[in-house]
Amino acid sequence: MSIIKAIIMAGGKGTRLRPLTCSLPKPMVPILNKPVMEYTAQLLKKYNIDDVAVTTAYLPELITEYFEEGQRWDMNISYYLEDVPLGTGGSVRNAEEYIKEPFLVISGDALTDLNIDNAIDYHRTKGSKVTLVLKKEAVPIEYGVVITNEAGKIVRFLEKPSWGEVFSNTVNTGIYIIEPEVMEYYKKGDSFDFSKDLFPKLLQDGVPMYGYVTEDYWCDIGDLNSYKQTQFDILDGKVNLELDANEITKGVWLGEGSKIHEKTVINPPVYIGKNSLVDTCRIGPHTIISDNCDIKRDAVVKRSIIWKDSHIGEETHFTGAVACNRVHINKRVNVFENAAIGEESTLLDGVMVKPDIKIWPHKLVDENTVVNKNLIWGSKASKTVFGYRDISGHMNIDITPEFAMGLGSSFSAISKGGAIVVSDDASNAAFLIKSSIITGIHASGGQVIEVPDSILAMNRFAVKYHQADGGVHIRTDNADKNKIYIEFIDNNGANISRNKEREIENLMNRGDFERCNADKLKQKVSIENFSSIFIKQGLKLLEHKDALKRKNFKIAISSNSLKHLKLAKDYLNELGCSINYEKYEGIKPLKKQLSYLSNQIKLGKAEFGVLISDNGEDMIIVDEKGRSIEKEDYLLLTSLIAMKSKTEKIVLPYIVPNIFEKMAKSYNVEVIRTKSNPSSIMHEMLKNWNTNTEFPLQYTLNYNAIWGIGLILDLLVSSNSRICNLVDEFPEYYYLKEEIPCDWKDKGRVIKDLIEENKDQSIELFEGVKINDDRGWTLILPDHEKPLFKIYTEGFSQEYAQELSVSFSKKVMDLLTLT
Known part of the structure; x- marks a missing residue:
């Protein structure tokens, strides 16, 4: 059985595979000495699919020159070039002559040994209009997740979900069997994606779509690790295909004309292509050496892939790395795990290439150089750098100046070269990283507004105050002065979205940052003593300042951050408050800080206490009865304050108790649930909020502890109440x-x-x-x-x-x- 025609999508640039794809389209990247797309063509031929269309976009001539019209495989291949990007669906729709009957869509840059006949049988048995070939993946967050019911019918799509959205481990392989009528949803020349546009429409319209879960091999060759692992899997016999070489002994394949010295130690599995010379050295396991390579005496090559016409010198260790075509590596060179050397690069004697380093094509590395950053035209790249809400790591280990400069350039690029507020906590480590980030922003043509000796809440306010396009705040951990936290802020003062984080990660991974000429460089604007503006704005938010001053609240405050203590004291002194805080060196445990606040209340030195977190956003309040109000209780308190202040809505993370809704209902306030990450909460709170200097009440109470204390005092004065009275209103949960x-x-x-x-x-x-x-x-x-x-x-x-x-x-x- 076969489908008459198939379409191979071969337009991928393979940006995450650079430098392997600097001069090759992704489908032409070699797997065991031949392009990955050739395996796709051979698979189609195996199932008698001879009539094939290939959609191309990036460096199409390299594909057409290699595959020509398919004569080598006894196939008929036609090509369809995207002059402008059309998306996965648009590129297939462009191949109009191939979609008039049921057809197969398959990727030219993934490797699979799929039993196509079984997939077609499934499609026809189910009466499906579109069948997606699915594969179980242990970590599915980098793929499109597809959810099916018991009958295999598709009920939901999730494109690259977060862990909170992972409801299945079956992912979209990009292999589809499609009936022609569903393509009529769009016209030739329209730009659309299958997974983002067409399939959701079909699902909404009730068009039957099914997921065929295959146990056959499939791997998306998306990055360097998967590129290597795919070839290791082939050598391990996990993929059903034949190798173009003779298996001279179990697990050792040798191409025609290659010679191995009799004293060479080979640990299988190993593949060596044609006309290569291997001297007395150690090879393998999991090593692929292509055609016309020269491996010299006492070299050690293992878990590595070496492309054609490359040279590995004497006493060189090449471990877990990739060398592209015509790479020349001299004597006593060490290349470590997950490094990649671009084509026609030369590494002279004694060079050391650290793990994960990428060297772009045509580079010359001098003798005895330690390469510890990517050699491109920029600095370090990384795949995933953001955590739950920020980037964190240790100075000069996880977060180096070169890495920070790349962050600055990336953020400037996604901010379109606009103004960015950059602030730090005045620590030595934060100052170093801040300087590097500013350099990166400047190098990409961005404008910097520097706010030194600052806190995160000041950065958020400064972005609004200066109408900037974004902000970056750098602080150190109070308990570990070498640990750095970097938070990125959007133009509304909220943490950037996950999509923006991914944009930064992609730019960092590629490493090809935009650079500007000298005449485009912008001068840095430095704002000294911005804390005074911050305090004045915080005072403007209060409606009962005179009454507050007459009240003369007595408050005990505590924090491991001396900066937050000083700002809180200065702010509250302006309101006539008497402030007690403990002066101590180093870090004080949470329990001891709470004990100090409770004792101040018991001794009559304070009416209530406030503990401000290290980042200056979160608070724990100790009320007049000595009760600690934190986490869900604090969110309940701030929600109650917002409701009493006649707010129209409150925003709550999805994880908090339903009791909030019951309380909101009694105040006739709308509750909006959102995902529990800080960015989602902030964005929902700030939605449709357009003032330049103010923030919504609930937002301020949860993300600006210093202003938040003032707003709580303002409510207490206006309602002649106490915090313990508010807490007593809490419903039991x-x-x-x-x-x-x-x-x-x-x-x-x-x-x-x-x-x-x-x-x-x-x-x-x-x-x-x-x-x-x-x-x-x-x-x-x-x-x-x-x-x-x-x-x-x-x-x-x-x-x-x-x-x-x-x-x-x-x-x-x-x-x-x-x-």
């Missing part, structure tokens, strides 16, 4: 949180199993898996930064909450034990 360690690879599988096991229950899939029953609810959410599950439970009684928490914690642990 029963809420528990647990954490279950896991392996990263188990996250998607466990979530999918939980959905399947509870399919007959009331479940929600907004973020993680939320399961409702007559005792309450439980939310199981994979953590974004750590290998663990977070389990949130709210019960209608303490007993019910405990039952649910124990039950689902055990369920997750049981699922984790399954192989």
Whole structure:
């Protein structure tokens, strides 16, 4: 059986594979000595699919020159060039002559041994209009996740989800069997994607689409690791295909004309192409050496891939790396794990290339040089740099000046060269990294507004105050002065979205930052003593300043940040408050700080206490009765204050108790739930808020502790109330949180199993898996930064909450034990 025609999508640039793809389109990247797309063509031929269209975009002549019209494979190949990007669907729609009958779409830059006949049988048996070939992936967040019902019918698509959205571990392989009528949704020349545009429309219209889950091999060659692993898998016999070489002994393939010295030590599996010379050295395991290579005496090559016409010198160690065509590596060179050397580069004697380094084509590295940053025309690149809300790491280890300069250039690029507020906490480490970020912004033609000796809340305010396009704040950890935190702010004063984070990560990974000429460089504007403007603006927010001064509140404050203590004291002194705070050296544990605040209240030296977090956003309040108001209780307090202040809406993270809704209903206030990451919460709070210097009340109470204290005092004066009175209004609720360690690879599988096991229950899939029953609810959410599950439970009684928490914690642990 066969489908008459197929379309190979071959327009990929392969930016994440650079420098391998600097002069090659992604489908032409070699896998065991021949282009990856050739394996696709051979697979189609194996299943009698002879009539093939190829859609091209990047360096198309290299594809057409190699494959010509398909004569070598006894196939008929036609080409369709995208002059402008049309998307995956648009490029296929452009091949109009090939979509008049059922057809197969397959990627030219992924490797698979898919049984196409079985997939076609499935498509026809189901009466499907579109069948997606799916594959189970342990860590699915870099792919499009597809959710199907028991019958295999597709019910939902998720494009590169966060861990909170991973409801299945079956991912879209980009292989489709399509009936021609569904392509009529668009016209030839339209730009659209299959997964983002066409498939969601078909799903909305009820067009039958099915997912065929294959057990056959499939790997998307998206980055250097997957590029290497695919070839290692072939050598390990995990892929059903034949190699173009003789297997001279088990696990050792040797091409025609190649010679291996009799004293060479080979640890299989190893592949050596044609006409290569291997002297007395050590090779393998998992080594691929292409045609016309020369490996000299006492060299060590293992877990590496060496392209054609390359030279590895005497006593050189080449481990876990890739060398492109015509690379010349001299004597005693060390190239370490996950490095990549671009074509026609030369490394002279004694060079050391550190792990993960990329050297662009045509580079010359002098003798005894240690290459510890990418040699492109910029600095270091990395695949994923953002955590839950920021970038963090240790100075000169995780976060180097070169890395920071790349961050500055990347953020400037996505900010279109606009004005960026850059601030720091005046520590030595933060100053170093700030200077590098500013250099990167300037180098890309951006404008810098510097706010030295600052806090994060000041940066957010400064972005609004100066109407900047974004902001960057750098601070050090109070307990570890070598640890750096970098937060990126958008033009509304909120943390940038995950999409913007990915844009920065992609630019950092590629490393090809834009650079400007000298006449385009912009002068830095430095704003000294911006804290005075910050305090004045905080005072303007208050409606009852005179009454506050007459009241003369006595407040105890504590923080591990002396900067936050000083700012809070200066701000509250302007309101006539008497401030007590403890002067101490170093870091004080949370319990001791809370104990200090409680003692101040008991001794009558303070009416209530405030503990300000290291980042200056979060607060713990100790009320007049000595009760600590933190986390969910603090959010409940700030929500109550917002409701009493006649706000129209409150924004709540999805994970918090439902009791908030009941309280909001009594105040006739709308509740908007959002995902639990800080960026999503901030963006929802700031939606449709257009003033240049102010922020919504709920936002300020949760993300600006210093101004927040003033707003709480303002409410207390206006209502002649106390904090303990507000706390006494809290409704009773029963809420528990647990954490279950896991392996990263188990996250998607466990979530999918939980959905399947509870399919007959009331479940929600907004973020993680939320399961409702007559005792309450439980939310199981994979953590974004750590290998663990977070389990949130709210019960209608303490007993019910405990039952649910124990039950689902055990369920997750049981699922984790399954192989």
